[in-house]
Amino acid sequence: MNYKKLVMLSDRVILFLLTIITLYFITTLIKSGFFQNKYLQNFSVVFVTIVLEGMPFIIIGTVLSSVIHIYLSDEIIMSFIPSKRFYGVIVAAFIGIIIPVCECGIVSVIRKLLEKKIPVYIAVTLLTAMPIVNPIVIITTCYAFPDRLDIVFIRTISGLFLSMLIGLIISVKYKTIEPSHFLRDYSVMEKENVCSCGHLHCQNKKPGFLDGIFKVIEHSSFELYVVGRFFIMGSFLAAFFRTCFHENTFEIFSENRILSILVMMGLAYLLSVCSESDAFIARKFSGIFPDSALMGFMVFGPMIDVKNTIMLLNLFKLKFTVFLITSITFSCFISALIMDYYIF
């Protein structure tokens, strides 16, 4: 007993000392003008801007997932999904065309759909298709390449095709495995009629209009908490890469076609540019890198990037996430190679 008390006391003393040291450290940094450092300020602007830019899209995703949670029962959702896997991935890929959710918001949507027991291959198809084939992305790609509608067309078609392919790969690999093998919080999701935010489940009685709006916002607030942490961590890494690596540094690889595809895919992963503006960044490289490398950038980036990886690690187990990223990377690389040989 005395020993336990001693441990608790020492913990508190250590916490107190750490707080004092941290406060002293921050005060010293402020006095020394550290926060006026140009590089730190630049990093801060990039980091905060990435967070602010992505925040509305995260909120759209959380609101959509809350609407699904509150208004759509498991049965309704399952009734939309064909029983055959092949048709299932086709439906899932085409749903993206009508729903404007980009890669930041999609994670909370598929998290909710997985809670509603949709098969994981459908979730993966949605995850990879929606950020590429959604209407806003198609329009901004048209703006970026007004004289190259072939690029817009190929980007959308390859996004659809690859997401179906990746969905099918996942469906083969995880056909008979229980969701608890690849989902991190499956035990929480599994609880009947208890939402992850601790609410009583709202499926049994539909709320009224105003009550429904409040419930959606309340639930979205919780969802924002769940995915927001990982979005911020991902944005921090993306800001770090954006301030460390200048895009022009990689132009030396543009001579080799295979290397240029790999470099552009790597850039897309590290820079984590929003899928709604990545076509403009790709446009900058037009004429420097081959079109196949630009397609690698514009198809791979929306499917997976640093921000998304960290958010997915919160949803899926490590082994599944690694398998998913590997499948996406190989599929995109091979499709870019095929485009290089046969289309461009």
Place this chain on the structure above:
Amino acid sequence: MLKKKMIVNEVLWQISLLAYAGIIFYIIVTGKIKILLHPRQYILMISAFAFLLLSAYLQFYHLYSGRQENRKNKSIIIFYLPLLFAVIGIIKNNDSLINLVYKQDSFVPPVKSLSASEGSEEGVLKNSPVIITKDNYYQIYNSIYDNIDKYTGRNIQVSGYIYRENGYENDQFVLAQDLMWCCAADIAVIGFFCEYNNASEFETGFWYELSGRIEKSLYPDHDTGRKRELPSICIDKYRKINPPDIPCIFPY
């Protein structure tokens, strides 16, 4: 003990919701939003502001109930990280608005696009002076770099700020504009090389309106160092102007 921790978390979450709403309010009121985000984001930011305020209000119902059972109390600190950086980079930054923007690239003249159409000169009448405004800047900029021969010898009127890099000749500078694709994190410097005997009269970072003639000149390539034919402006007249309200141009 456990319940108390829950409540602390709820309060911290409410404060962070309010703080994010505060940051959005701050950048809108001070006008910093104009150089941080593309105009198409404004309506989204206002919607996000409303959502955050409403969420913070609804959070009052959960302050004593400890709603979020599965919250790990320490991870909420992560939400305060961008707020700290917002204070360092945006609120406490004493620089003028234009210097606050982080520029991702140095000035790299565009490579002629493979699909460059021969006569894409929308908005510019043939053989008349090329007058570049904020609205047509990006379009004409691309057109000039794609069709240098067509534009050589024509008069031009354009504004921008003076940009210099190490390695430029004494009589060289770039009349630049900041191009924003999506947000301040991806701003790029674009512009036209200018040559003038008394180039030192032009102060770096200040805004000017120039009129002159488009010429072809050889400039060393940014990466390879090899000389490349690029359009440049031979200056006839110039005047200093005030920086525009929105010191960026948008491609769409």
